[in-house]
Amino acid sequence: MLEFFDCNCMIGSRGVYFKNTVYEKNGILNKMDFIGIKKALATSSFSYEYNPLYGNKQIIKETKDEDKLLPVWAVLPNSCNEFICEEDLPREMKQNDVKFVRMSPETERFSHSLNELVSGKLLSVLEECSIPILMDYDLSIYNEIVDMLSNHPNLKIIFLNTGYRINRYFYPLMENFKNVYVETSGFKQYMGIEGIVKTFGAERLIFGSGMPLFSTGSAVTMITHADIKSREKEMIAYKNLENLLEGVQI
Amino acid sequence: MLDYEFREGKPLTDDFIIDAHCHIGPWYDFNAPEWYAESIVKSMDNIGIKKAVISSTLGIGPDFSNGNLLTLDIINKYPDRFVGYIVVNPNYSDKIINELDKYKNNVNMRAVKIHPTFHEYPIDGQDYRILYKYANENKMVILSHTWGVEHISAFDRLAFEYPDVKFILGHCGGTIQAVKLSIEIAKKYKNIYLDLTGSRQYDGVIEIMCSEVGSDRVLFGTDMPFVDSKSAVGRVIYSNISEHDKKNILGLNIAKLLKMEGQTVI
Numbered sequence: 001m002l003e004f005f006d007c008n009c010m011i012g013s014r015g016v017y018f019k020n021t022v023y024e025k026n027g028i029l030n031k032m033d034f035i036g037i038k039k040a041l042a043t044s045s046f047s048y049e050y051n052p053l054y055g056n057k058q059i060i061k062e063t064k065d066e067d068k069l070l071p072v073w074a075v076l077p078n079s080c081n082e083f084i085c086e087e088d089l090p091r092e093m094k095q096n097d098v099k100f101v102r103m104s105p106e107t108e109r110f111s112h113s114l115n116e117l118v119s120g121k122l123l124s125v126l127e128e129c130s131i132p133i134l135m136d137y138d139l140s141i142y143n144e145i146v147d148m149l150s151n152h153p154n155l156k157i158i159f160l161n162t163g164y165r166i167n168r169y170f171y172p173l174m175e176n177f178k179n180v181y182v183e184t185s186g187f188k189q190y191m192g193i194e195g196i197v198k199t200f201g202a203e204r205l206i207f208g209s210g211m212p213l214f215s216t217g218s219a220v221t222m223i224t225h226a227d228i229k230s231r232e233k234e235m236i237a238y239k240n241l242e243n244l245l246e247g248v249q250i
Numbered sequence: 251m252l253d254y255e256f257r258e259g260k261p262l263t264d265d266f267i268i269d270a271h272c273h274i275g276p277w278y279d280f281n282a283p284e285w286y287a288e289s290i291v292k293s294m295d296n297i298g299i300k301k302a303v304i305s306s307t308l309g310i311g312p313d314f315s316n317g318n319l320l321t322l323d324i325i326n327k328y329p330d331r332f333v334g335y336i337v338v339n340p341n342y343s344d345k346i347i348n349e350l351d352k353y354k355n356n357v358n359m360r361a362v363k364i365h366p367t368f369h370e371y372p373i374d375g376q377d378y379r380i381l382y383k384y385a386n387e388n389k390m391v392i393l394s395h396t397w398g399v400e401h402i403s404a405f406d407r408l409a410f411e412y413p414d415v416k417f418i419l420g421h422c423g424g425t426i427q428a429v430k431l432s433i434e435i436a437k438k439y440k441n442i443y444l445d446l447t448g449s450r451q452y453d454g455v456i457e458i459m460c461s462e463v464g465s466d467r468v469l470f471g472t473d474m475p476f477v478d479s480k481s482a483v484g485r486v487i488y489s490n491i492s493e494h495d496k497k498n499i500l501g502l503n504i505a506k507l508l509k510m511e512g513q514t515v516i
Contacts, residue, residue, distance in 0.1 A: 001257055018426055020454030035488065036257070164449050164477055165280035188449045190475040191293070195283035211453070217488020218451040218481035224259040225297050225480045233259070 002224055004037040005238040007100075007134060008160050008183050008208030011062050011069070012045035012055070022212050025062050025069070032068060035216045037209065038238070039068050041134070043102050047074035048109070053083065060096050070245075072134060075101040075126075076110055077119045086121040090129045090250040099248045101131055106138035114144040116151055123152045132156040132244045134183075142169055149177040156244060157181065158206050164189035174200050181244075183208035184236065185219040193226045193236070202232035206241050251496050252487050262298025262483070268501035268510070269299050269479065271393060271420060271447040271471025274324055275307035285475050287324045291331055293474060297483050302332055302474070303504065305363040309337035310395070315349065318359070325358045333508065335363035335393060340377035341370075350384055360508040361391035361418075366401065373404040386412040391507055393418040393445065402431045409439035416441050416507060418469060421448040429455055436463045443507070446499070447471030451481055456489040456499070465495035469504050 011025050022028060023045065032040060042063060047055025052074040063069040073093065076083040084092055093099070104110045105119070112118055126133055135145075137159040149155065158181040162170070166182075167189070174180050174196070184193060185208045196205055209219040223237050251262065276285040285307075294302060304324065309317020314337045321334040336359050338346045353359040362385060366373045373394060385392055392415055396402055402423040409417055422432035422444050429452065436442040436459075444459055444467060459468045470486050472479040486499050504510070 001254075002259075016426060018430070018452065018454060020458050021452070022454075167281040171281075188451075188477050188481050189280075189282060190478045191283040191289070192478060198283075213452060215451045215453045215481075215485040215488065218485040221297075221480045221484020221487070222478060224257065225261070225484075227292075227296055 001036060002220075002233055002237045004035070004207050004220060004223075005241045006032070006037045006040035006209045006211065007158055007206045007241050008185060009040040009042045009211045010045050010048065010213070011042050012058060014045050015049055025066075028212055029066070029068060031211065031216055035220055037216065039070060040209075040211070041072045041100050042069045043072040043074060043134075047102070048104065052076055052110070070100070071096065071098050072100045072102050073098050074110075075103055075122065077112055077122045079118055086125045089122075089125055090131070093131070094250045099131065099245055099250070100134060101126065102134040102136075104136040105144070106136065106141055109136060114141060114148045119148070120151070123148060123155060127152045127155045129250045130154075130156065130247050131250065132158060132248070134158050134160055136160050137162045137166070137186075139169070146173065149173070149180065153177065153179070155179060156247075158183050160208060161186035161210070164192065167192070167195070171199065174204060180204070181206050181240070184222055185210040185214055188218075188222070193222060194228060197226075197228045197232055202228065202235040203240055205236045206244075207237045251493060256487060261296060264298070264497070264500075265300055266497065266501040266505060267299045268504050269294070269302035269472045269474070270418070270469040270504040271445055272302035272304045272474050273307050273310070273476065274304050275320070277307050277311070277476065282475050287328060290474055291328060293479050294331065297479050299472070299479060299483070300501075301330070301510075302472070303335060303360065303508065304332050305335040305337050310363065310365040310368055314339040314342065315345070318349065318353070322356075322358060333510070334359040335361050337363045337365070338381055339369050340364075340375060340381070343377035343380055346377070346380045347384060350381070360510075361393060363393045365395045367395055367397055373401055374408055382408065382412045382415060385415045389414045391416045391418065393420050395420045396423045396428070397421065398423055398425060399428045399431055402428045402435065405442060406435050406438070409435065409442050413441055416443060418443040418445050420445045422446070424448055424450055426452060433459060433462055436467060440467075443467045443469055443503070445469045445471055446485065447473045447477075447482065449473070449477045451485045456486060457491055460491045460495050465491065465498040466503055468499045470499050470501070
């Protein structure tokens with residue numbers, strides 16, 4: 001049976017609550033066991049809905065001594081001296097055993113530009129250390145993404161929550177920038193996974209569940225039943241993310 | 251239904267799996283690798299869907315009349331795999347009755363589909379009421395695309411005004427707030443059905459629907475070729491509900507609604 005390594009999980013309470021959804025760590029671990037998710041990258045909901053620094057401390061507490069949960073830090077450019085200085089970030093990440101970061105630059109989230117003036121230093125540091133970025137995708141930032149990748153061609157970016165209308169934007173992106181990856185749970189397009197595997201190869205897709213907000217059953221079935229080879233399913237379900245993890249140099 | 255074979259990637263083998271909300275044909279604002287019936291049938295076989303209730307994208311788009319004819323063509327080509335929704339467009343209100351009459355005795359066209367978003371018309375507008383009156387007199391089923399709380403709210407009145415119409419809330423309005431409201435309205439009116447179709451497949455929703463409304467009014471659909479069928483099936487199969495509830499949702503409900511019970515599908 002396929003084993004899964006999930007790149008898109010969030011732990012912690014939320015401002016908008018839907019009963020029957022499990023937001024806390026133990027519930028999420030139980031769900032992972034049921035579904036067959038062996039490991040998950042986890043961001044704190046507090047990073048997302050309150051403050052990145054606070055949330056990053058929370059996720060370290062939550063994931064301490066938990067082999068199945070690997071912490072992800074939400075990061076901001078430090079142009080306003082409100083976050084960790086870019087030069088210090090790799091060291092702080094190493095001290096806390098953090099290997100992935102999450103960026104959400106769109107207006108409705110962290111609201112900052114990806115251009116060189118604002119984010120250049122941060123992106124350079126992440127690129128130099130091969131730290132993969134989980135980035136919440138929004139159409140409004142597409143042009144900035146293109147510029148960012150042109151300036152930082154070795155950045156490894158996994159785009160989350162893409163929606164299903166992305167091909168006309170993402171096919172050229174993936175053609176031109178070989179370190180662009182798409183997380184699968186948000187990419188629910190009809191035959192979308194098959195299309196990317198055929199055009200770019202299975203190595204460009206990374207399994208994600210969108211836990212706890214979205215159905216893990218949906219997410220895994222998209223891979224188990226994809227019309228692709230078994231080896232390709234294994235790559236998407238686990239190996240691609242494992243390779244990115246092993247490539248981090250901090 | 252959630253057995254080792256399914257977890258290994260094998261299709262479901264039950265013969266009652268029916269997709270209540272499916273389309274065939276291209277759409278203008280995005281690319282999909284494939285759009286047409288042959289691909290949809292292959293995709294259905296891959297996951298174990300035996301039949302799908304379809305409307306053509308041409309119909310929900312600019313040309314309801316030729317769109318419905320196209321739907322019939324597809325059904326004729328794959329008679330064991332598809333049944334159809336008749337699409338009507340309120341912007342052509344003088345043609346609604348005629349279009350419905352055209353298919354009145356056609357067993358392949360079982361219900362009506364409306365798309366108030368693309369057709370830019372309020373769900374409770376006067377011209378849709380021409381349809382609702384006809385549907386009420388003839389005890390029909392209407393699947394409406396819904397998006398947002400405003401769409402869902404309209405059914406709080408429509409379900410009351412047209413008690414012999416069975417309204418399927420397509421996508422249950424999509425957003426979490428709209429889904430919550432859909433559940434509340436379904437609790438009030440027995441002629442409201444909750445459609446799970448869509449790309450926002452929230453966790454925990456199916457369980458709430460089953461416990462507060464009952465699984466007999468929850469419908470599974472895929473929205474192919476917009477959204478992939480695999481995620482929609484997985485969401486139901488892995489949900490924490492009884493096998494009986496899963497079977498209802500995955501096909502028994504829509505079969506009953508569209509009077510397809512007892513028919514050998516494959």
